[in-house]
Amino acid sequence: MPKSRGFTLIELVIVIVVLGLLAVMVSEFIGTGVILYRDNAEQQRALADVRFAMERLNREIATAHPFSVRDPVGNGSCIEFIRISAAGHYQGSVQGSSAPVVLEVQGDGNDFIHPADGSAIITGAHLSINTLTTGDLYAAPGTVSGSVALLDTVQVSGSLRTVTPDPASFVWSAESAARRYFILDKKGPVAWCIRSSQLIRYSNYGWPVSWSGYPVTASSALMASGIASASKFSRVTGNLNHNQLVDAGLHLQLEGGGTLILNRRLQVNYVP
Numbered sequence: 001m002p003k004s005r006g007f008t009l010i011e012l013v014i015v016i017v018v019l020g021l022l023a024v025m026v027s028e029f030i031g032t033g034v035i036l037y038r039d040n041a042e043q044q045r046a047l048a049d050v051r052f053a054m055e056r057l058n059r060e061i062a063t064a065h066p067f068s069v070r071d072p073v074g075n076g077s078c079i080e081f082i083r084i085s086a087a088g089h090y091q092g093s094v095q096g097s098s099a100p101v102v103l104e105v106q107g108d109g110n111d112f113i114h115p116a117d118g119s120a121i122i123t124g125a126h127l128s129i130n131t132l133t134t135g136d137l138y139a140a141p142g143t144v145s146g147s148v149a150l151l152d153t154v155q156v157s158g159s160l161r162t163v164t165p166d167p168a169s170f171v172w173s174a175e176s177a178a179r180r181y182f183i184l185d186k187k188g189p190v191a192w193c194i195r196s197s198q199l200i201r202y203s204n205y206g207w208p209v210s211w212s213g214y215p216v217t218a219s220s221a222l223m224a225s226g227i228a229s230a231s232k233f234s235r236v237t238g239n240l241n242h243n244q245l246v247d248a249g250l251h252l253q254l255e256g257g258g259t260l261i262l263n264r265r266l267q268v269n270y271v272p
Contacts, residue, residue, distance in 0.1 A: 053223035076232035085120035
């Protein structure tokens with residue numbers, strides 16, 4: 001019979017060493033893949049959050065009053081605006097008059113939003129006609145004259161709403177060239193702020209003429225995190241013929257290091 005021969009000690013040691021090296025290499029490969037997958041998933045989640053936030057901000061700004069967009073802090077970290085609940089045309093002339101105003105509620109097909117059934121035209125709503133300054137929109141509605149009035153009574157007649165300001169002696173200071181009116185959102189302005197690496201949406205904090213700090217009585221919602229301090233909002237001022245624009249430049253701090261810059265131009269759909 002042929003003599004049987006097993007493995008020598010040296011051969012066993014070599015095999016063990018080779019298998020150990022292979023195990024280390026495989027584990028390193030798998031570990032690196034897991035880390036890359038985790039980092040990529042985290043980056044995709046953060047990017048999706050920012051894109052969702054930008055889309056929501058874009059939709060809200062699109063329906064803002066054209067002269068309500070402002071930087072309440074003064075350093076580009078916040079953008080504030082007043083949304084419109086309804087927009088349409090009024091009949092006749094209002095300048096220098098204290099007579100009730102007749103508002104049309106059907107819309108003409110060109111309105112991004114329109115009064116529809118007139119549900120937004122109610123007592124206590126803010127009615128704006130040819131308001132061209134930001135301060136007038138955030139200030140308390142006029143009691144003598146002005147371009148923003150508080151609605152007192154609303155009379156319904158088919159597709160028309162005849163409204164009386166509070167007080168009834170209120171005189172409109174200007175005429176809209178296109179006979180347009182806006183009903184401001186009764187909830188007041190909304191602000192989006194970059195604060196402590198977060199993008200936060202503030203609402204329900206009243207109608208402040210100016211800010212002395214971030215709203216403390218507001219409803220706040222975290223919209224995105226990982227926002228670098230270099231992020232900012234900037235405005236391109238509108239006028240009677242040019243829409244108000246907002247440039248949002250968000251710097252997203254990535255989990256594994258580095259920064260992703262997202263730039264988007266947002267447009268207010270309305271001009272007075």
